Amino acid sequence: xxxxxxxxxxxxxxxxxxxxxxxxxxxxxxxxxxxxxxxxxxxxxxxxxxxxxxxxxxxxxxxxxxxxxxxxxxxxxxxxxxxxxxxxxxxxxxxxxxxxxxxxxxxxxxxxxxxxxxxxxxxxxxxxxxxxxxxxxxxxxxxxxxxxxxxxxxxxxxxxxxxxxxxxxxxxxxxxxxxxxxxxxxxxxxxxxxxxxxxxxxxxxxxxxxxxxxxxxxxxxxxxxxxxxxxxxxxxxxxxxxxxxxxxxxxxxxxxxxxxxxxxxxxxxxxxxxxxxxxxxxxxxxxxxxxxxxxxxxxxxxxxxxxxxxxxxxxxxxxxxxxxxxxxxxxxxxxxxxxxxxxxxxxxxxxxxxxxxxxxxxxxxxxxxxxxxxxxxxxxxxxxxxxxxxxxxxxxxxxxxxxxxxxxxxxxxxxxxxxxxxxxxxxxxxxxxxxxxxxxxxxxxxxxxxxxxxxxxxxxxxxxxxxxxxxxxxxxxxxxxxxxxxxxxxxxxxxxxxxxxxxxxxxxxxxxxxxxxxxxxxxxxxxx
Amino acid sequence: xxxxxxxxxxxxxxxxxxxxxxxxxxxxxxxxxxxxxxxxxxxxxxxxxxxxxxxxxxxxxxxxxxxxxxxxxxxxxxxxxxxxxxxxxxxxxxxxxxxxxxxxxxxxxxxxxxxxxxxxxxxxxxx
Numbered sequence: 296x297x298x299x300x301x302x303x304x305x306x307x308x309x310x311x312x313x314x315x316x317x318x319x320x321x322x323x324x325x326x327x328x329x330x331x332x333x334x335x336x337x338x339x340x341x342x343x344x345x346x347x348x349x350x351x352x353x354x355x356x357x358x359x360x361x362x363x364x365x366x367x368x369x370x371x372x373x374x375x376x377x378x379x380x381x382x383x384x385x386x387x388x389x390x391x392x393x394x395x396x397x398x399x400x401x402x403x404x405x406x407x408x409x410x411x412x413x414x415x416x417x418x419x420x421x422x423x424x425x426x427x428x429x430x431x432x433x434x435x436x437x438x439x440x441x442x443x444x445x446x447x448x449x450x451x452x453x454x455x456x457x458x459x460x461x462x463x464x465x466x467x468x469x470x471x472x473x474x475x476x477x478x479x480x481x482x483x484x485x486x487x488x489x490x491x492x493x494x495x496x497x498x499x500x501x502x503x504x505x506x507x508x509x510x511x512x513x514x515x516x517x518x519x520x521x522x523x524x525x526x527x528x529x530x531x532x533x534x535x536x537x538x539x540x541x542x543x544x545x546x547x548x549x550x551x552x553x554x555x556x557x558x559x560x561x562x563x564x565x566x567x568x569x570x571x572x573x574x575x576x577x578x579x580x581x582x583x584x585x586x587x588x589x590x591x592x593x594x595x596x597x598x599x600x601x602x603x604x605x606x607x608x609x610x611x612x613x614x615x616x617x618x619x620x621x622x623x624x625x626x627x628x629x630x631x632x633x634x635x636x637x638x639x640x641x642x643x644x645x646x647x648x649x650x651x652x653x654x655x656x657x658x659x660x661x662x663x664x665x666x667x668x669x670x671x672x673x674x675x676x677x678x679x680x681x682x683x684x685x686x687x688x689x690x691x692x693x694x695x696x697x698x699x700x701x702x703x704x705x706x707x708x709x710x711x712x713x714x715x716x717x718x719x720x721x722x723x724x725x726x727x728x729x730x731x732x733x734x735x736x737x738x739x740x741x742x743x744x745x746x747x748x749x750x751x752x753x754x755x756x757x758x759x760x761x762x763x764x765x766x767x768x769x770x771x772x773x774x775x776x777x778x779x780x781x782x783x784x785x786x787x788x789x790x791x792x793x794x795x796x797x798x799x800x801x802x803x804x805x806x807x808x809x810x811x812x813x814x815x816x817x818x819x820x821x822x823x
Numbered sequence: 824x825x826x827x828x829x830x831x832x833x834x835x836x837x838x839x840x841x842x843x844x845x846x847x848x849x850x851x852x853x854x855x856x857x858x859x860x861x862x863x864x865x866x867x868x869x870x871x872x873x874x875x876x877x878x879x880x881x882x883x884x885x886x887x888x889x890x891x892x893x894x895x896x897x898x899x900x901x902x903x904x905x906x907x908x909x910x911x912x913x914x915x916x917x918x919x920x921x922x923x924x925x926x927x928x929x930x931x932x933x934x935x936x937x938x939x940x941x942x943x944x945x946x947x948x949x950x
Contacts, residue, residue, distance in 0.1 A: 386870075463901060529927050816867040817865065817866050817867060818866055818867050818870040819858055819861070819866065819917060820859050820860070820885050820886070821861075821917065821921045822855075822859040822860075822886070822888075823855070823856045823858065823859070823860070823921060823924040
């Protein structure tokens, strides 16, 4: 029913992104939830007395009464999918998908500028250490001997390696915008900053002030700085990349609408990074969410409630909410039991009939497609010179044979309620693709007979920017045994439960290869 | 009273085991006894259908030829052969048992057998 009341146990996270509400998002959410329930034909006026939920981010919620008439206002959780990360990004790639970046650019650009400043500071510091003595007191400096010049080469190459390493680790297009700051990156940035600042302090006090003449010592100091930076980079690799590789938790991900479940093994991650990994796996493994398949169960549920109308004559109740809810549900269950229930019978025959229809349409479709494919033949090289007349490229060939299978394909898609997933243009494109790559009719049909993962379909189904992380624990805290959180998309959500992978104790048993000996089992009978 | 009891005891211990005397029959150049044996310490005791204890590796009578000397002497299928002419048969291999029964210079074999039904019959009569 109320999809929101099921989350009464969870508190919506709040706080940091309050300032970055995307108002466009909110109104879209409102509209969607309103229209969703407008479509349900018969809705009984059940009075929900939800427990006091700390729903945050919406001022209207705090004034929520027992009569839950304006529940439409209270459904919005703050969508915190801001593009916030501390990575040193390629500036060019930021400007993709402008429509969703309203109001967030300042946060993103702030982190980007911070990262750029830090990077410049890190790279220019050793060079500054080396150059400043020459600029400030060139006459007092001792001549740089061979060892010192050798150190120059060392500094140069180490800086080059550091540059490449930083490019490899940090110069990547951000793959996601997480709700909270990436704790390890922030820690590393702070560490680097502190480190460089302390080196500068030492340099300023001991070398600049006293105008040290020992240039070799200064060069060695710069080399030690670069060495330490390389070690910090090693620390960054370990913290950011290596630590979560060893699997420690097994998460069970269930889609709330149809119960499709998968299990994944994750390492020690914070909840938001685990959510990111799960969503990326969702796009690969779960079949596409098709709301049209759920209408049958919804109509059944509506029919159940249609017969019963329950009114609360006591007004906004002061009685214990649970007591009220109990008596309501008991009354409804009793009434339902008394009614003669033939729903299971209907369901059974309906499903059998649907099965039959689908199979018939599928048979017709397969035959039509196979026949259509026989009209096309790949032209060989020699023939190209002989008959230049009727030559078609793949798109034209697809358009030529499409009409003969269009009708049966359309009927099949309608029966399996997939017709809105595939547009005619996309079907023709797929057909051209299959023809180009010498695929059989069966290969062409595979994507229509079985629902594939979400990425297979058009971009409008991806909904990659609509994910919300709903969690009781802080999203930057690590995964723990028994952690439960939700990943909400617009009209479905993924329920994630965590279990620790058990500690495995493996013992050894040695078998001597010579110990494999066998005897015959005899049972003979002799007559005497 | 005590003599009665001792007599009963004697009967018990004798009745649990039966002595059977079989005269071999000459058929052509073979002397046959008219039954088949199974079991032995080199055999698989689990497949013996007649034994109560499936780890019993003794020699059992698996078949009695109808009208043969063994049937005439009163040997029954399922009997466990304990001794043959004084030779112990509880710890012998299958081949040794066969040899002890088919010695060419003996015309008569005296078997000591035990039978499940005997024990049951005695127990019933005791009650």
